[in-house]
Amino acid sequence: MDLSSSLDAVATHISPNSLTLGQKGQPRVSVVLLSYNRPALLNEALASLLHQSYANVDIVVVDNPSPNSAEIERVVSKYPNARLVQNGHNLGYAGGMNRGIECASGDYVYLTEDDIVLQSDCIQRLVTYLEEDPEADLIAPIIYNKTSGTIRCAGGEFALKGIYRRKIHGSDERDTGQFPRVFNVNYIDGATMFARRDFWQRFKGFREEYFMYVDAVELCARVISSGRRMTIVPQAKVYHFEPTVGPTPDNLEFHKVKNFFSLYLLHAPARNLPEFICRYAIINGLRSLLGKTGTKPQVFFKALFWVMRKTPSLLRERYTQRTYSS
Numbered sequence: 001m002d003l004s005s006s007l008d009a010v011a012t013h014i015s016p017n018s019l020t021l022g023q024k025g026q027p028r029v030s031v032v033l034l035s036y037n038r039p040a041l042l043n044e045a046l047a048s049l050l051h052q053s054y055a056n057v058d059i060v061v062v063d064n065p066s067p068n069s070a071e072i073e074r075v076v077s078k079y080p081n082a083r084l085v086q087n088g089h090n091l092g093y094a095g096g097m098n099r100g101i102e103c104a105s106g107d108y109v110y111l112t113e114d115d116i117v118l119q120s121d122c123i124q125r126l127v128t129y130l131e132e133d134p135e136a137d138l139i140a141p142i143i144y145n146k147t148s149g150t151i152r153c154a155g156g157e158f159a160l161k162g163i164y165r166r167k168i169h170g171s172d173e174r175d176t177g178q179f180p181r182v183f184n185v186n187y188i189d190g191a192t193m194f195a196r197r198d199f200w201q202r203f204k205g206f207r208e209e210y211f212m213y214v215d216a217v218e219l220c221a222r223v224i225s226s227g228r229r230m231t232i233v234p235q236a237k238v239y240h241f242e243p244t245v246g247p248t249p250d251n252l253e254f255h256k257v258k259n260f261f262s263l264y265l266l267h268a269p270a271r272n273l274p275e276f277i278c279r280y281a282i283i284n285g286l287r288s289l290l291g292k293t294g295t296k297p298q299v300f301f302k303a304l305f306w307v308m309r310k311t312p313s314l315l316r317e318r319y320t321q322r323t324y325s326s
Contacts (some may be wrong), residue, residue, distance in 0.1 A: 020311030032100030
């Protein structure tokens with residue numbers, strides 16, 4: 001199901017006062033806030049949106065069903081400019097964000113999550129930048145760790161070589177003014193993205209079969225292939241509650257592995273595929289059998305079988321678009 005698909009499978013609750021007109025002449029910003037099982041954090045995220053200096057904002061909270069969905073509905077009902085989209089089943093990050101984008105009516109669409117709180121002028125700074133630079137495409141604020149105050153992500157770079165490379169700018173650093181001006185990147189974290197609505201329509205959002213993991217990288221690869229630009233606006237800031245670190249459940253590990261292979265088949269330069277397959281399919285498969293990776297053999301080979309079945313369609317798609325070049 002892509003971004004143009006109908007919402008027949010989605011149950012939608014809209015509060016009576018779902019939209020606010022804001023200040024006259026301001027472009028509308030639709031905030032898509034993805035929620036799953038964290039009503040207390042969601043309340044803080046919504047409060048930070050309520051206190052934005054930019055007035056013309058409406059909020060679409062997309063809730064993937066969980067044991068706390070009833071409490072999430074109660075939290076959202078407290079915010080008059082928020083509407084709740086309740087998915088019939090868990091669509092993950094990719095599908096959940098796509099449902100929210102489908103519901104967005106603003107000139108701009110800002111993607112965020114329930115564990116993100118915004119500095120009060122964040123949306124104002126993002127709107128101002130896009131208004132002043134009509135050629136800008138996908139932009140993002142700097143993400144900070146909420147508890148430690150260190151930088152979590154100021155965008156980054158990735159390369160689909162024989163060995164996958166990704167660098168996150170500013171990771172775990174104190175902000176000492178090292179990012180004084182806007183700068184271009186080739187990776188933006190999916191936790192917070194801002195663009196014109198027609199950008200999301202053009203790129204059809206995220207690949208829904210990804211569920212979660214690598215979804216933002218895959219979108220960034222398509223943006224790069226199209227010749228579009230990705231930019232970090234460091235004057236805009238958000239704060240991310242540090243997640244609890246623990247083992248990845250098998251169902252999510254399955255998506256992590258299959259998405260990684262799919263990403264390479266879709267976008268990696270052909271010259272890098274033999275080394276990639278040798279390292280990540282053959283060698284990692286053997287290491288998994290020997291218990292030397294964090295992925296169980298049955299999960300790894302289930303993901304590999306998924307990729308093998310999908311390879312013909314992935315390769316057809318690959319050759320209908322310009323391939324990302326590292």
